[in-house]
Amino acid sequence: MRLSRYFLPVLKENPSEAQIVSHRYMLRAGMIKQQAAGIYSWLPLGYRVLKRIEQIVHEEQVRAGHIPLLMPTLQPADLWRESGRYDDYGQEMLRIRDRHDRDMLYGPTNEEMITDIFRAHVGSYKDLPMTLYHIQWKFRDEVRPRFGVMRGREFLMKDGYTFDIDRDAALHAYNRHMVSYLRTYERMGLTAIPMRAASGPIGGDNTHEFLVLASTGESEVFYDQAVTELKLGPREVDYDNRAEVEGICKEFTTLYARTDETHDAALFDQIPEDRRRVGRGIEVGQIFYFGTKYSASMGALVVNDKGERVPVEMGSHGIGVSRLLGAIIEASHDDKGIIWPEGVTPFPVGIVNLKQGDSGTDAACDALYKALAAKGLEALYDDREERAGAKFATMDLIGLPWRITVGPRGLAAGVVELTSRRSGLSEEMSAEAAVDRIAQIYAAHR
């Protein structure tokens, strides 16, 4: 993409409404525009990152054997009357009436609807296990939306629903989600720690929240420092292998890590003192096992191998997709702007032409741009008639992890400059070597 033809409305000054760093940078980098309290348009750069995150979530869900579908944003109230939540949910639910005076709502979540789909089409244990998920916009009419996309009213969320014949199978589904989530967050360059959580309005007793440590987090967290060093890494996981999946979950949940809701001071004090940590975290996902809460009330029954009709065992598992943009920025930025992890960056690399209009640098940048494209890497090429400083400042702000700088001085010596946004370190090399290096870096993130 040539920046001269792109739509990237960056701001030099901080918009006054933004208090926290991720919100400020998302506005300044031209990623979002607020349309109403807690409701945002996703401008091209933000949309790219949102789609990258969504893509990673999809890939890891499918890898775990889960099946994508798509449910609507608007739902009939009657389904929610069946579960009893139409009255329980309160003011956070946005209620709408259509022209025929039917009660509708903008879905804050989808347990009822997925249960309706399931009961209409599935009746036998032989169809289980099954996990259906979708990535869809939700709406919760928060009293006080804030922090940009971290706590909007409209938000994009992946929610998955598991259906199993018994508790053991349902707990395996729970564990499978935990592992798939660990992998998802790692691919985004995040350390998200599963913490034992309280169940909240969705109900159920087995539940973990995934928290990204950040001083701006909404939850107070207590943890053993060692838990932050755990990595899933590139290991192959057989998601059907219950023992293996359970083993990984044990590995990640044995060390102490809890939110203030479930914090146990006595247990916390048993951690060696030098590893005890109290901090704040941003919740980016949650997994629940809740058994037959919805299947019993809504009549989602399956026949088991003894011929008995029993309510199906369920769980629901969510990832806050749009919120993740804020969480990633909170976890990865400096005073100049965002620093995108390679896994989610809107563009893998930026090209800065230091002397726009000079036939030599123009040609070299064009060639570089094409060479990157030939490797499947879409560069953001700053071909504007701007001075070097302005181009560098823009690149730093929008946070592309790698930058290739092309100037007449370097070209005379046959080199371009490759700079890491994260370390700030630059290295001179031939254009070909720079392309190869970038390609190699991103090969690990495919």
Added chain:
RNA sequence: CGGAGCGUAGCGCAGUCUGGUAGCGCACCUGCUUCGGGAGCAGGGGGUCGGAGGUUCGAAUCCUCUCGCUCCGACCA
């Protein structure tokens, strides 16, 4: 929902107390110079002062109502 603020050009703000022909910086347009970390000079364009009503010879400014947004708290993915 309790408390506190703010709406003036795309963004950041002054002007409001004390009514008198709407300003500054950035951004934008033109020209010249400049050219490796958000350039300089000169010129230029852009605003129903959130909205409605009222007071007044005259309202961004005073009064009433209203809408929107932000912050603190409670709540929440």
